[in-house]
Amino acid sequence: MSEPTETKPTQEQKPVAPVAPAADGQEELNPDGTPLSDNQKKKRAKQAEKERLKAEKAAKVQQQEAQRQADEVDFASQNYGELPLNQSQERHGRTYASLEDVKAENDGKDIFFSARIQTSRTPSAKFVFLTLRHAFFCVQAVLAQAPEKVSKQMVKWAATLPSESIVQVQGTISKVSKPIESSTVTNKDAEIKVSKIFLVSKVAPSAPQPFYVDDATRSEAEIEASQSTDRPMPGIPMDLRLDNRILDLRTTTNQAIFRVQHGISKLFREYLEQREFVEIHTPKLQGAATESGASVFKVSYFKGNAFLAQSPQLHKQMAIAADFGKVYEIGPVFRAEDSNTPRHMTEFMGLDLEMAFDEHYHEVLELLGDLFLFIFRELPKRYSKEIATVRKQFPSDDFLVPDKLVRLEFPEAVKMLREAGQELGDYDDLSTEQERVLGKIVREKYQSDFFMLDKFPMAVRPFYTMPDPKDENYSNSYDFFMRGQEIMSGAQRVHDADLLVKQMAKVGISEESMQHYVEGFRMGCPPHAGGGIGLERVLMFFLGITNIRRTSMFPRDPKRLAP
């Protein structure tokens, strides 16, 4: 298992010249029996002294060599090395711990785990300092020479492991006297004293190394502050990150972001399933470019063409006409819009729902509002560690959740905006800037980062929107906002075929082009309303992240189809 140790041939000791031993107390004689002359005696004494010194030196060399040999046998060879390619040969059933366990209260406990090497530092031949990362935890670890346990060779080997290598580690959790300073280490009050370390997966010498995960984890503020020091830190540009997304996704921040993303869809489902919604899957391949031809991708479909669904709108309504009552879908939506902004992608995840109601579309509006309150209240409870991890790199204020739903009607919002100096007509749609301003006004007035804007002008909504019964300039439709940005659009839909055809005609859509959709209503359909939520947008605004690409695992935009 260990690297081959270097063994040199043992140095041969030169033989000492033969001298007849002098018996204690007896005088030394010449071979002919005559006593030695004074000169002879001096010479002999000199030679003896020389040989003694020589022997002494030789003995010392021999002793050193023995020590060196002993060292090179490497008493620690079983404690480190490269594991063979795992092709599933053995099962020991060992339990792997989470790095979350590395904390002061576990001081002295053994731990066994696998992790990536995030950074490696070797201040002397006797130590290696590593930071080890797994999921969204990053801990400090020390491998130090120790008699009978950690050999010089072991330290030397560990020091050669490149960052991003995956290692299997045996060690002891050890409380530290003062908090670990590194901004990228997440567990501050304990470290690991490593006793065994094996390489599970190595980083190839030919692997790209566009940046270090450690650097990719730093906040803007930290990078900024470092520029005036002697160790300025590099900022990692967005495109470099996305071009090397696998590496980028390994940061503790990204590990946390996508767990919060999962949290949102999980809470969305949890809330709806408690209310007996049925999950549906509607086709992404469509026979016609329906809702709005301009922003639809065309697909070669055998000898003809198909189009990618730009939302499940038509089919989720068909599911209502088909009596499913309350439906939801989580699926990709495709938009062929050539928008290169921090808010647009060509493919994103839609959280869609549609619901037949009994009396009033506010039954649906209120359910949707309550659904969001549920998500906003549960996320900080269930994902507190993940949110805290994200905030280290992307500091943001807590998302203000109101006690009671805030619902504004459109004319009210227009009035508030005009009072704030914005100019807009009664039936104009809001600009992105006006949405932001409105978000700020609502935040101050209601202490809420979330509100619902109801009763949009009919003119700015799609043909399938139900007009307001009292004033046909308005409609039974709504948008929801987080931090002043739209995250959901919804409405009561027209469920009467004649009215629908009339509204389609106004925008130049023929009944024939949407035959099945219209037929669904001719065959009877309950009144219904719903909404479409952008998953990445909810995630982005909840965490206060400014580019939507950070909230999509492998984002797609007009210029990016890889990785």
Next chain:
Amino acid sequence: MSEPTETKPTQEQKPVAPVAPAADGQEELNPDGTPLSDNQKKKRAKQAEKERLKAEKAAKVQQQEAQRQADEVDFASQNYGELPLNQSQERHGRTYASLEDVKAENDGKDIFFSARIQTSRTPSAKFVFLTLRHAFFCVQAVLAQAPEKVSKQMVKWAATLPSESIVQVQGTISKVSKPIESSTVTNKDAEIKVSKIFLVSKVAPSAPQPFYVDDATRSEAEIEASQSTDRPMPGIPMDLRLDNRILDLRTTTNQAIFRVQHGISKLFREYLEQREFVEIHTPKLQGAATESGASVFKVSYFKGNAFLAQSPQLHKQMAIAADFGKVYEIGPVFRAEDSNTPRHMTEFMGLDLEMAFDEHYHEVLELLGDLFLFIFRELPKRYSKEIATVRKQFPSDDFLVPDKLVRLEFPEAVKMLREAGQELGDYDDLSTEQERVLGKIVREKYQSDFFMLDKFPMAVRPFYTMPDPKDENYSNSYDFFMRGQEIMSGAQRVHDADLLVKQMAKVGISEESMQHYVEGFRMGCPPHAGGGIGLERVLMFFLGITNIRRTSMFPRDPKRLAP
């Protein structure tokens, strides 16, 4: 609210000819004072009698007319009629009941609900028999004339409502003395006595009526048996159903099928989330046609092309290389295969998972097997009513779930098949027929409709499959089967870049064409395994349904892109 009642003008009573009144006891005289002749007296008496009869008749007509008028005022006008188009004007907050409540134990209780009219029958002017359907329940209801409650007009109006109209009904649950015979009524021991009925959504006269939902709900056996009777029932061909899928989906059977579909994905998630899997969403738009160019759809992407992902294989592995550890995805997969069979669709739902393991890919294989046992055991517990509803139309045996996972190795399966008379080479893939035969052998031997076939020959598996460490003719890969048909394919994947590139080269795939994927492994990747499950196939084989189109809400195949 009620239909305008017909009012005719009151019949005028003709004036009687003037006769001088005879004072009591005084003889009647001629105008000249002479007494009346006998002849005159007789004539007068005759005329008087005639007028008396005439007046009597007139009074009777008058009385009848008054009665008729009283009838036409319609004492029940508040109890029925067409509701205005629901544009959300009022909120009463009434609670709508489920048709599930219509059962003998609720005898005498009031019920208020909305439902579709499935069938309507009017044996006399005094009754309408309706079957009313909501979700996967269908009940019998009677509207019968009753003094002061249900008028003749009300019965007449209700009788005109076409099937598939949506009505709001107030009534009383009433136990029936013997089970309701109709095969399409689901609640057999009680019916509803209707006291109020309003039309919520009408079926347009121009609506297509390709078939009745009632007929679309019958089993093959019932249709077959009816052919020799005087009321043969129509079978509804698959294409007619799919062309009118909204109508077809309304059958209690389809309402149940898609609730069981939801159950499968819900249980899939529930199991994986308990084990800390992270839900991911990988892009369906790909820059290159990677896994196998032949079966990939091409998309026009701005000035270039994109391709639709034929599975999340590459990206879910990238998520493992990016340290997400255990991931799952539920999303559409696209196959541009021109296969027109009952088992193929061009778009279907993939339940995918991928997992870094510690020591052996059997950790993943066993988790997957256990996941299926969980699904198979929970479905009949949580969806017993839905499964029973489906079986009325599609009778099938209970799906046999083993106590202990059945895992065969490939050479063992080859041996069993040869013993059963099948011919195949050691390293040949199994034919569909051989899979069925193997399914039967396993069912008999292990009393199980589910088994795992492990250690497939390397030659029949994709390039990213890890070879068996002891015999490179085999691989660490597996398929799972239900009722002798494949529902999942999986394997340990090659996580070493050099081995991967070698295996890619063997099948003629260049490293450049899959640069990001290979780089993920060069940058270090834990050993991992996973699998891809076809949702519709699991649903189909669990319920014993023979055409996969029945298990997809809006199926897509080479010839079908609508509705």
